[in-house]
Amino acid sequence: MPTLVPILGDQCSHNLASLKASDPADSVVLMMEVGNECSYVLHHKQKIVLILSAMRHFAAELRTRGWTVDYMTLDDPANSGSFSGEVERAVARHRPDAIRIVEAGEWRVQKAMEGWSARLGVPVEILGDDRFVCSLPDFFTWAAAADRPMEFFYREMRARTGLLMEPDGKPAGGQWNYDKDNRAGPPHEGDFPRRRPNEPDAITREVMVLVEQRFGNHFGRLDDFALPVTAADAEAALDEFISSRLPNFGTYQDAMVIGEDLLFHAAISTSMNCGLLDPLDACRRVEAAWRAGAVPLNSAEGFIRQIIGWREYMRGMYWREMPELHEANALGATRPLPDFYWTGETDMRCMAECVRNTRDNAYAHHIQRLMVLGNFALIAGVDPRQISDWFLVVYADAYEWVEHANVIGMSQYADGGRIGTKPYAASGAYIDRMSDYCRGCVYDVTKKVGPRACPYNSLYWDFLARNEDKLAGNPRLRNQYRTWGRMGPEKKAAYREWAARVLDELVPAGPSWARPDDASGSGA
Ligand code: FAD
């Protein structure tokens, strides 16, 4: 009797632990397109196309490598619509002695998997996901030792991988971190590298039709779909990034420019998160480009830090903090999500631009996510569950393990500072410094109150005032509270009154953009 090897849509990697541990001669790989995964939140159409197309390509590659693949399509009339239902039906078809699977990227799926053995009467072996550099047990040990910020974890990962390390154990260039060289404002010349167009092939086009038919009501456009759906496409996209954008990645990592959806970013998170690109291999290739003199150290180090530092840290923190993280709301924020997050219809040019990028490409780069989209929700006091749902829906790279830690933790500070060390709240001045958005905006970024005042300004001070009891003791906010403390009562009152008017004018989004109307889909 065979071993059943279920592979999930974000596990399209030939080096997956469950494949390495199995023999094609006596295994059946099970791949399942299921309605529940497409709409437990109403994912951006591009995310669904990405996953289903990547799964179909991956299944074909596995077959050419000698694996038997039992593939369940979404439109098969017998499809039960959930992982658990499909695994149960596959057990009845194949009568396996055992099920072997790699741990899931989302809590709700992991919990379902853990129940399969009892439910199906077949032993289930759940393997660690060794596509991450740091295993979860190792991360928990590190995190239990002391409350240390990400930077210390990152240094351990540098030492462990040998990335950007000298033979004497010192960091390349003498410093661990070149973050201070990663903060230039927007470049003035308009000569930005263009991304190589990636035409959808026949498999992807077929999935696009299916997605428009089944999920036409979901957020986002498919017109410009260009995401890599095979490992070969993803490798080509990485090569292109290394040769054309990486040299400037470090310097302009925090900059934002109107119409430049990628700027100098890699746009590889979708590929890494669904398994098409190996994170450590990507880092080694970036290191090689630096050692060959093709890119500066601040770019190579900045990139590697994001991956073996932030990406690994966020994943560890998600699993350490769940399930409480899902419901966390340390600042007691309750405002409904404003409707412009879905429509993009707002005079705030920064917000409209970031929502447009999100709708067109299922993508926004880090500073757009953190300092425009996340920042507004934070300072306006939006319910963390609502903004978290939004982020989970709209990005093609979003899975709870990375989305929850970044949104609920880092951006919204809803975990009370267990993941990040301060709330990422900022006024319009920050956005003005780092972008060219404000120049063409209806609002005046220098004004704090009045009809043309930039909404980020009064909301920023109102946020600090509203949360003074919870945040004033944070050493990273000492200067901000000192400035607030020095303001006279009239000024404070004017800022807060104007903020109340701005908040009153926000139109709440309808309830049905993010989750299905019925409560279906919370399980797996
Ligand atoms: P680059 O800027 O080119 O960075 C290279 C790689 O570093 C990324 O591909 C990514 O794998 C990794 N990385 C960088 N920062 C982070 C981070 N904070 N956490 C984890 N990995 C990181 N990333 C996701 O993959 N999925 C999400 O759902 C997601 N949601 C986010 C929500 C908010 C509010 C914020 C502030 C960040 C979020 N991020 C998320 C992290 C980061 O914004 C994206 O990984 C990045 O924008 C992806 O684009 P890129 O590949 O061009 O990244």
Ligand code: DLZ
């Ligand atoms: C995101 C997604 C989507 C849209 N569809 C599927 C699917 O039909 N089949 C599948 O195996 N995986 C899909 N995924 C990815 C899963 O949601 C992801 O594997 C889990 O959330 C990880 O725990």
Ligand code: SF4
């Ligand atoms: Fe955004 Fe304010 Fe600048 Fe307008 S003025 S683009 S609202 S930060």
